[in-house]
Amino acid sequence: NAGVTQTPKFQVLKTGQSMTLQCAQDMNHEYMSWYRQDPGMGLRLIHYSVGAGITDQGEVPNGYNVSRSTTEDFPLRLLSAAPSQTSVYFCASSPPGQGLVSYEQYFGPGTRLTVT
Amino acid sequence: GENVEQHPSTLSVQEGDSAVIKCTYSDSASNYFPWYKQELGKGPQLIIDIRSNVGEKKDQRIAVTLNKTAKHFSLHITETQPEDSAVYFCAASSLGTGRRALTFGSGTRLQVQP
Numbered sequence A: 001n002a003g004v005t006q007t008p009k010f011q012v013l014k015t016g017q018s019m020t021l022q023c024a025q026d027m028n029h030e031y032m033s034w035y036r037q038d039p040g041m042g043l044r045l046i047h048y049s050v051g052a053g054i055t056d057q058g059e060v061p062n063g064y065n066v067s068r069s070t071t072e073d074f075p076l077r078l079l080s081a082a083p084s085q086t087s088v089y090f091c092a093s094s095p096p097g098q099g100l101v102s103y104e105q106y107f108g109p110g111t112r113l114t115v116t
Numbered sequence B: 001g002e003n004v005e006q007h008p009s010t011l012s013v014q015e016g017d018s019a020v021i022k023c024t025y026s027d028s029a030s031n032y033f034p035w036y037k038q039e040l041g042k043g044p045q046l047i048i049d050i051r052s053n054v055g056e057k058k059d060q061r062i063a064v065t066l067n068k069t070a071k072h073f074s075l076h077i078t079e080t081q082p083e084d085s086a087v088y089f090c091a092a093s094s095l096g097t098g099r100r101a102l103t104f105g106s107g108t109r110l111q112v113q114p
Helices: none
Strands: A004-007 A010-013 A019-025 A031-037 A043-051 A054-057 A064-066 A076-078 A087-094 A111-115 B004-007 B010-014 B019-025 B032-038 B045-051 B056-059 B062-067 B072-077 B086-092 B108-113
Touching (some): A010 A019, A019 A031, A019 A087, A043 A064, B004 B086, B010 B019, B019 B108, B032 B062, B045 B056, B045 B062
Parallel strands (some): A010 A111
Antiparallel strands (some): A019 A076, A031 A043, A031 A087, A064 A076, A087 A111, B004 B019, B019 B072, B032 B045, B032 B086, B056 B062
């Protein structure tokens, strides 16, 4: 298994540009999520999905859109990039987690985004 | 919503010493407390977790303790080794709501001096 993959690894955008950060997992996990990581602030939840066709907002959703058409893929779209969106973005996935099964979230390697 | 505070922000220990990282949470509904280790240039990786019906859990050199009354939990690493150097994050979540969102602390950079 490749686990959770993210592309691109690095990206530079100009203010106002749009782009999509790709995330894919091959573990048949139902739960997927996007976090952003900023210095001194830990990771903050942007959007999450509990299964194909179902998405919801996290703590910091403004300026981002998501969709979940398949179990494997969960892309994150920046509609009009702003310097405040400069950050490292992590995608994560997790199994259904019933009973004593682990609720571990598996993180991808991240995408470092700079908006100038 | 949930708020998780983590201390210290940086911690330097000598190889072989113990390291302790502490977190407090605000939402009494939180019932799942994982710890993640993040190495440079990589995504966080789960190292240990604990649920609210357990007070302590150990896995080799790593242990986590939970005090529900005081709403705080701690990570203990014994016999530290240079490969333990990384950033450690605590987190809290409310399982059973379907949301399973993790609220993270701000992180602790652990440096183990050889």
